[in-house]
Amino acid sequence: MPEISAGDTAWVLASSALVLLMTPGLAFFYGGMVRSKNVLNMLMMSFICLAIVPVLWVLYGYSLSFDTDAASGLIGGLGRAGLESIGLDSVSGTIPEFAFVAFQLMFAIITVALISGAIADRARFGAWALFVVLWVSIVYFPVAHWVFSFDDGDGGWIGDRLGALDFAGGTAVHINAGAAALALVLVIGKRTGWRKEQMRPHNLPFVVLGAGLLWFGWFGFNSGSAVAANGLAAGAFINTAVATAAAVLAWLAVEVVRDKHATTLGGASGAVAGLVAITPACAAVSPLGAIAVGLFAGAACALAIGLKYRLGYDDSLDVVGVHLVGGIVGTLLIGFFATAAFTGGSEGLFYGGGLEQLGKQAIAAGAVMGYSFVVTYILGTIVHRLIGFRATPDDEATGLDQIEHAETAYELGTATGAPSARLRATQADTEPVPAEEGVNA
Amino acid sequence: MKLVTAVIKPFKLDEVRSALETFGVHGMTVSEASGYGRQKGHTEVYRGAEYTVDLVPKLRLEVLVDDPDTGDVVDVITKSAQTGKIGDGKVWVTPVDAVVRVRTGETGAEAL
Numbered sequence: 367m368p369e370i371s372a373g374d375t376a377w378v379l380a381s382s383a384l385v386l387l388m389t390p391g392l393a394f395f396y397g398g399m400v401r402s403k404n405v406l407n408m409l410m411m412s413f414i415c416l417a418i419v420p421v422l423w424v425l426y427g428y429s430l431s432f433d434t435d436a437a438s439g440l441i442g443g444l445g446r447a448g449l450e451s452i453g454l455d456s457v458s459g460t461i462p463e464f465a466f467v468a469f470q471l472m473f474a475i476i477t478v479a480l481i482s483g484a485i486a487d488r489a490r491f492g493a494w495a496l497f498v499v500l501w502v503s504i505v506y507f508p509v510a511h512w513v514f515s516f517d518d519g520d521g522g523w524i525g526d527r528l529g530a531l532d533f534a535g536g537t538a539v540h541i542n543a544g545a546a547a548l549a550l551v552l553v554i555g556k557r558t559g560w561r562k563e564q565m566r567p568h569n570l571p572f573v574v575l576g577a578g579l580l581w582f583g584w585f586g587f588n589s590g591s592a593v594a595a596n597g598l599a600a601g602a603f604i605n606t607a608v609a610t611a612a613a614v615l616a617w618l619a620v621e622v623v624r625d626k627h628a629t630t631l632g633g634a635s636g637a638v639a640g641l642v643a644i645t646p647a648c649a650a651v652s653p654l655g656a657i658a659v660g661l662f663a664g665a666a667c668a669l670a671i672g673l674k675y676r677l678g679y680d681d682s683l684d685v686v687g688v689h690l691v692g693g694i695v696g697t698l699l700i701g702f703f704a705t706a707a708f709t710g711g712s713e714g715l716f717y718g719g720g721l722e723q724l725g726k727q728a729i730a731a732g733a734v735m736g737y738s739f740v741v742t743y744i745l746g747t748i749v750h751r752l753i754g755f756r757a758t759p760d761d762e763a764t765g766l767d768q769i770e771h772a773e774t775a776y777e778l779g780t781a782t783g784a785p786s787a788r789l790r791a792t793q794a795d796t797e798p799v800p801a802e803e804g805v806n807a
Numbered sequence: 808m809k810l811v812t813a814v815i816k817p818f819k820l821d822e823v824r825s826a827l828e829t830f831g832v833h834g835m836t837v838s839e840a841s842g843y844g845r846q847k848g849h850t851e852v853y854r855g856a857e858y859t860v861d862l863v864p865k866l867r868l869e870v871l872v873d874d875p876d877t878g879d880v881v882d883v884i885t886k887s888a889q890t891g892k893i894g895d896g897k898v899w900v901t902p903v904d905a906v907v908r909v910r911t912g913e914t915g916a917e918a919l
Contacts (some may be wrong), residue, residue: 566851566858621855624855625855625857627852629852629853629854631854635854668855671854671855672855675856
């Protein structure tokens with residue numbers, strides 16, 4: 367029976383909590399970018415993922431992703447459904463299997479939450495919740511199996527059989543979410559007034575706070591993916607730090623040349639672009655390679671976010687420009703910068719490995735992108751036809767905080783907020799009051 | 808009686824307020840306002856997309872004065888709010904029919 371390492375277990379549990387924190391971080395990153403009338407809805411689109419996905423993960427998600435392969439590397443079996451067959455003494459590698467279950471759960475949560483930024487300001491909340499259920503079940507769980515499930519060559523087809531390198535989820539998380547975002551935007555359409563009305567971010571400090579929390583949590587995401595407290599975890603850690611730094615510099619450099627100013631939103635966005643790109647590559651490239659990955663990603667994403675205006679799709683918070691493009695950049699650059707010092711074998715083009723690894727990376731990126739785009743388009747259309755994904759133009763004008771959640775985030779001015787708002791009913795009022803004792807009797 | 812209304816740059820409030828205090832004006836109403844004149848607005852950039860922000864933040868200051876003081880109060884405000892740069896704002900005067908102090912019911916000049 368394999369030995370459990372206390373150090374490995376501690377790091378993976380700590381990393382799991384770090385990755386969980388990324389989703390509230392993402393909520394603030396996105397929430398600051400929308401208009402003030404939609405900020406609560408934006409936060410809730412992420413927060414509801416923290417509520418839905420863990421339940422599905424325990425019921426069948428973990429099993430479909432990580433149980434013994436059931437169909438040529440395409441999906442896991444149902445042997446671990448309900449986690450019934452896992453006990454406190456079950457082992458995965460050198461850690462308790464429950465620790466692995468927890469760590470991988472956090473990836474499922476944030477991946478679907480990432481999509482929400484593309485359809486900000488206009489999606490019905492109930493439809494989004496239904497979409498989350500369908501999307502993680504039919505898109506994320508299988509793709510996680512493709513990429514993350516290893517079983518000595520009998521696991522997932524991309525990671526274990528093809529041998530494409532994706533350490534922490536450039537394909538399974540970022541290309542997956544980015545392609546889904548594009549499909550969903552095409553299903554539900556542009557915000558009313560897009561490109562005519564002002565849609566400035568309402569709270570850039572929130573955006574920076576969110577980016578900071580993402581960066582912090584991302585160390586768990588990348589370094590924790592070593593599933594051990596070892597040299598590889600440390601290498602992934604320093605690569606995550608330096609690639610992100612380089613991407614911020616590259617994004618700001620593009621802005622200074624193009625717009626004459628280094629913006630706060632650009633700095634925060636550059637950090638996320640770098641984090642996305644180094645995610646697949648953090649255990650395949652050297653720290654110098656990580657700087658190159660970060661520079662490419664920061665510049666490519668800073669330029670890619672302009673595409674939506676050329677092509678006319680309203681990816682509101684640039685999920686496509688940052689996550690799809692950043693994910694592709696990181697996944698493909700492994701084919702150039704992979705070094706045996708980190709991978710233990712595979713080498714990229716610049717290290718004398720030829721084109722073989724690059725080919726595998728391209729297949730992995732293309733397959734996940736294609737599957738995610740097509741299936742998301744179908745799922746989004748089903749939800750739209752079934753219950754309506756789209757808020758009405760009137761509701762959009764009013765704001766989704768009020769329409770979907772019956773709340774407002776801020777008290778703006780003294781005339782509109784709480785002091786003059788009268789309490790109409792409380793829970794206690796719903797108790798039946800006998801007529802003769804009623805306050806009005 | 809007259810109502811003197813001034814739209815000024817927000818950072819000038821303290822100077823204007825203390826100048827009026829020195830002159831002998833002991834009350835005013837200040838509200839946040841936004842607007843533009845010859846100054847127009849400014850440009851902001853978010854992820855490469857340029858936005859023109861037409862309306863610039865200002866403060867609107869309202870002071871009730873007795874007729875003979877009107878010219879002096881306008882002068883005091885103008886001098887203390889001035890930077891000489893575009894966007895300093897405007898001051899205007901309107902006639903007031905009646906004023907009542909809510910607490911006491913006093914009217915006219917006594918209510919100022």
